[in-house]
Amino acid sequence: xxxxxxxxxxxxxxxxxxxxxxxxxxxxxxxxxxxxxxxxxxxxxxxxxxxxxxxxxxxxxxxxxxxxxxxxxxxxxxxxxxxxxxxxxxxxxxxxxxxxxxxxxxxxxxxxxxxxxxxxxxxxxxxxxx
Amino acid sequence: xxxxxxxxxxxxxxxxxxxxxxxxxxxxxxxxxxxxxxxxxxxxxxxxxxxxxxxxxxxxxxxxxxxxxxxxxxxxxxxxxxxxxxxxxxxxxxxxxxxxxxxxxxxxxxxxxxxxxxxxxxxxxxxxxxxxxxxxxxxxxxxxxxxxxxxxxxxxxxxxxxxx
Numbered sequence: 167x168x169x170x171x172x173x174x175x176x177x178x179x180x181x182x183x184x185x186x187x188x189x190x191x192x193x194x195x196x197x198x199x200x201x202x203x204x205x206x207x208x209x210x211x212x213x214x215x216x217x218x219x220x221x222x223x224x225x226x227x228x229x230x231x232x233x234x235x236x237x238x239x240x241x242x243x244x245x246x247x248x249x250x251x252x253x254x255x256x257x258x259x260x261x262x263x264x265x266x267x268x269x270x271x272x273x274x275x276x277x278x279x280x281x282x283x284x285x286x287x288x289x290x291x292x293x294x295x296x
Numbered sequence: 297x298x299x300x301x302x303x304x305x306x307x308x309x310x311x312x313x314x315x316x317x318x319x320x321x322x323x324x325x326x327x328x329x330x331x332x333x334x335x336x337x338x339x340x341x342x343x344x345x346x347x348x349x350x351x352x353x354x355x356x357x358x359x360x361x362x363x364x365x366x367x368x369x370x371x372x373x374x375x376x377x378x379x380x381x382x383x384x385x386x387x388x389x390x391x392x393x394x395x396x397x398x399x400x401x402x403x404x405x406x407x408x409x410x411x412x413x414x415x416x417x418x419x420x421x422x423x424x425x426x427x428x429x430x431x432x433x434x435x436x437x438x439x440x441x442x443x444x445x446x447x448x449x450x451x452x453x454x455x456x457x458x459x460x
Binding site: 185208209 | 367370395397399417419
């Protein structure tokens with residue numbers, strides 16, 4: 167049976183309240199994990215493990231949060247992503263909304279791509295494929 | 297310094313679960329200050345006891361190839377004190393383990409009755425992903441920890457009763 171977007175959102179919300187110690191009402195679709203919800207690096211791994219359990223899915227390393235793109239010098243120029251880097255990131259994260267980020271692709275703004283909606287989109291895609 | 301907060305393993309099922317005990321004695325230095333006249337085992341050290349039990353379980357599951365670092369305390373809740381004379385038991389179970397990390401769940405019991413829960417996340421740190429400030433050798437699983445597991449295995453292989 168297909169899981170509705172609301173159901174996915176509410177499970178994701180529960181994952182995030184447990185992983186980050188925040189209240190339900192702090193977790194809205196637009197909340198950014200780092201900026202709004204205070205996630206630190208290890209929390210991203212915690213979130214992945216909890217999502218795997220909550221939805222019975224397997225999330226390969228770097229698929230939901232492809233942070234390794236930043237380690238490639240071809241994709242980063244100073245504090246900005248190169249056009250090739252941006253393109254690579256968009257391919258790697260079809261589940262993210264790039265409309266703001268691509269106007270000013272500062273590396274420091276990359277965490278803003280990781281919103282609650284990004285996770286909900288990712289999980290929805292994953293459940294459709296499965 | 298001996299930084300070891302479990303006395304012995306009483307059960308060890310490789311890759312799955314481990315149980316260790318810790319007998320709290322009045323001679324432990326920290327109890328003189330925590331608190332004067334009212335010695336209580338600090339919750340942080342109870343967490344450390346669980347981290348050592350679960351950490352050795354996780355390390356062994358991958359043949360101690362990596363350093364196993366406590367990365368996050370997912371949950372730590374206690375509803376009782378532990379004082380000199382009490383025996384704590386740490387029951388740790390591996391929930392998830394992969395090349396990056398491991399998640400464990402755990403129950404802390406005092407004299408046979410559950411008194412808390414401690415769930416942890418460990419990171420696997422190896423030569424490839426090690427921050428430069430960490431040493432090259434395996435700095436987590438020192439002899440004092442390996443001896444604990446070796447003692448349990450020797451006792452169980454020779455049929456000697458465990459400490460429980």
